[in-house]
Amino acid sequence: MLHRLSVVVQTPAHSAIAGPLTYGHATPLPPGSLVRVPLGKRETLGVVWDGTPEDSNFEIRAISDALDGLAPLNAVWRGLVQFAAQYYQRAVGEVALAALPPQLRELGAAQLTRRLKRPKEVNGAIDTNAVDTTHSVALSAEQTSVIAEFDAQKGPFLLFGSTGSGKTEVYLQLVQSLLSRDPSAQALVMVPEINLTPQLEARFRERFEPRYGAASVVSMHSGMTPPQRLKSWLAAHSGTARIVLGTRMAVFASMPGLKLIVVDEEHDPSYKQQEGARYSARDLAVYRSQLETRLNPDDEPCRVLLGSATPALESWHLSRPAAEGGRYVRLAMPSRIGAGSLPKVRLVDMNLQQKKTVFSPQLLAAIQQRVARGEQSMVFLNRRGYAPVLACSSCEWKSECPHCSAYRVFHKIDRSLRCHHCGYAEPVPRACPSCGNPDISPVGRGTERLEEHLAELLADLRRPDGGPVVVARIDADSTKAKGALEAQLAEVHTGAVDVLVGTQMIAKGHDFRRITLVAAINPDGALFSSDFRAPERLFALLMQAGGRAGRDAAHSAASEMWIQTMHPQHPLFAALKKHDYPDFAASQLDERRIAGMPPFSYQALVRAEARTQEAAQAFLSLASAAACDVPDVERVTLYPAVPMGVQRVANIERAQMLVESPSRQALQRFLLAWQAVLRATRSQPEAKGLVRWAIDVDPLSI
Ligand code: ADP
Numbered sequence: 001m002l003h004r005l006s007v008v009v010q011t012p013a014h015s016a017i018a019g020p021l022t023y024g025h026a027t028p029l030p031p032g033s034l035v036r037v038p039l040g041k042r043e044t045l046g047v048v049w050d051g052t053p054e055d056s057n058f059e060i061r062a063i064s065d066a067l068d069g070l071a072p073l074n075a076v077w078r079g080l081v082q083f084a085a086q087y088y089q090r091a092v093g094e095v096a097l098a099a100l101p102p103q104l105r106e107l108g109a110a111q112l113t114r115r116l117k118r119p120k121e122v123n124g125a126i127d128t129n130a131v132d133t134t135h136s137v138a139l140s141a142e143q144t145s146v147i148a149e150f151d152a153q154k155g156p157f158l159l160f161g162s163t164g165s166g167k168t169e170v171y172l173q174l175v176q177s178l179l180s181r182d183p184s185a186q187a188l189v190m191v192p193e194i195n196l197t198p199q200l201e202a203r204f205r206e207r208f209e210p211r212y213g214a215a216s217v218v219s220m221h222s223g224m225t226p227p228q229r230l231k232s233w234l235a236a237h238s239g240t241a242r243i244v245l246g247t248r249m250a251v252f253a254s255m256p257g258l259k260l261i262v263v264d265e266e267h268d269p270s271y272k273q274q275e276g277a278r279y280s281a282r283d284l285a286v287y288r289s290q291l292e293t294r295l296n297p298d299d300e301p302c303r304v305l306l307g308s309a310t311p312a313l314e315s316w317h318l319s320r321p322a323a324e325g326g327r328y329v330r331l332a333m334p335s336r337i338g339a340g341s342l343p344k345v346r347l348v349d350m351n352l353q354q355k356k357t358v359f360s361p362q363l364l365a366a367i368q369q370r371v372a373r374g375e376q377s378m379v380f381l382n383r384r385g386y387a388p389v390l391a392c393s394s395c396e397w398k399s400e401c402p403h404c405s406a407y408r409v410f411h412k413i414d415r416s417l418r419c420h421h422c423g424y425a426e427p428v429p430r431a432c433p434s435c436g437n438p439d440i441s442p443v444g445r446g447t448e449r450l451e452e453h454l455a456e457l458l459a460d461l462r463r464p465d466g467g468p469v470v471v472a473r474i475d476a477d478s479t480k481a482k483g484a485l486e487a488q489l490a491e492v493h494t495g496a497v498d499v500l501v502g503t504q505m506i507a508k509g510h511d512f513r514r515i516t517l518v519a520a521i522n523p524d525g526a527l528f529s530s531d532f533r534a535p536e537r538l539f540a541l542l543m544q545a546g547g548r549a550g551r552d553a554a555h556s557a558a559s560e561m562w563i564q565t566m567h568p569q570h571p572l573f574a575a576l577k578k579h580d581y582p583d584f585a586a587s588q589l590d591e592r593r594i595a596g597m598p599p600f601s602y603q604a605l606v607r608a609e610a611r612t613q614e615a616a617q618a619f620l621s622l623a624s625a626a627a628c629d630v631p632d633v634e635r636v637t638l639y640p641a642v643p644m645g646v647q648r649v650a651n652i653e654r655a656q657m658l659v660e661s662p663s664r665q666a667l668q669r670f671l672l673a674w675q676a677v678l679r680a681t682r683s684q685p686e687a688k689g690l691v692r693w694a695i696d697v698d699p700l701s702i
């Protein structure tokens, strides 16, 4: 007799099959079992899901293989996937399969068994009783009280700690105390981009590997090869790995003993997945911790700690006092370790400078002083390449991308014009393609040009050792090669570099000890952006960047953060001068409350991509008009369809529509029911040419 099983598989986006399929097997497999099943003419990986399928008259196909060498994925994992699929409006199978390591899809039961039989790595001497004297730092008073409060409460927690206040040490301590009191406990530590913070990984390995063995800490991020990812995943799933260190994808790691989740730099936009199921790993981390606790009521609760010097306004708002409706416990560490001070903020009014000034004389003098003293400076500009546009001096020609509504960026290093949206690249033409004029020149500047310019300005200066000044650049272009970023960061750390130029990549997380000056060359764009989150992001970025300066307490008194701006009176800079995040947050939250924007309302974006802008907008408008019978429609606002900021990318026209509601539940119920309408609208003649559409719940950029 065949037992019927519900199985989720990867199905195409928006296909009518969103739920589990029914298969048969000789024995009843428990939910969470991995199986290989026939699907059409292929065979594919599936996960046995909860619930018994209904009887049907159709012939049921049998599963091809059960990967029974692996323990089933537990109820928390399934619950998390189920929730994420529903909340972010995707199919369960899509989310479930995307949450598994890609290589698992290719392995049959026999191959997997062979793989699992591979001898475990020799762990070296593990001494669980080792009292690790090298790492027993004396905690600061703030660290001590934060840890005590953490132990006394259930959370969720928001650790609001200045840059350099010792947040990482708190994470290490919390993990350490958990692992030593519970031999089967596991901790998940999430970071925005692991490649940017190799130091963090090193600190965790250094702290825990001597005690729990080389296999106790595993990483999970997209920079790993498929075999590495599978290996980490299996180690977490089996419980061998006690600590998983990963990027957003790690929120879906299978961890049977999970008792602690840390989300470092929780405000970072890279926690939001930007394709497929557009989940927020931070929000899912909070959900997961609560689900772990709910489904394991006899265990110690699973706690979650979000950490940041500039929390997301959503998290900040959630951590207001409980009496005012707050649900997170706010823990604060306002002081820097070693009583170092935060850098002094200096605003340069660019209205008072000569036209086209890149470096004001004051800033240049300050950088020169640093070089002469053997200290380092960091200059950042959020635009890579040499110049954002190339233009002809005698006609209207500009380096437009033929496939996008955007300019191609001039990269001088290989004399190319490259589109940062579709990747289309060409050698720079010798003369204007439109009028033949040989005088085509760069307009504006990116990091490449800034680096060149600064090297010229500092050419005559000598470092204290008599050598010439070294200016280096770190951005997505300079770090393409594997290992390049690590090598370049190491150069900065050894002190070989005097001035580091880069994009926001250099502003985040690094513990540079010798930097005493940080400068933002032109941050004004974000002040008047149409995206209501732009000021929040700018403030966080500037605070983070400033946090790179003066991390060595001995130098902190002399450390400075320079900002060149046309708007020195802007309240954002006033708050920044005082290093006053709470003040900035309060004023932003006031504005958002008045305007009814998140966190005081809930949003979703529907994006449509089509051959023509008309088709993209028609699809959205029709679906909007057809929403009148959808449940909860009276509690949501559907805004008109509009072209996206960059309207055309790779010859595809893009439009979007904002959906908003004061109630998260109402928005959820509406979206769930409206999906069917969107699917049906696709076949309308007006929507001909539609290529794809997708819903983004809690979108980060609008
Ligand atoms: P954050 O993550 O808050 O920016 P870190 O955890 O990186 O701060 O700490 C900043 C620096 O202070 C690091 O070099 C760290 O090793 C050091 N540090 C942290 N806690 C202590 C402590 N209790 N005693 C001495 N040094 C500490």
Ligand code: ZN
Binding pocket: 392, 393, 394, 395, 396, 397, 432, 433, 434, 435, 436, 437
């Ligand atoms: Zn021309």
Ligand code: ZN
Binding pocket: 401, 402, 403, 404, 419, 420, 421, 422, 423, 424, 649, 650
């Ligand atoms: Zn393009």
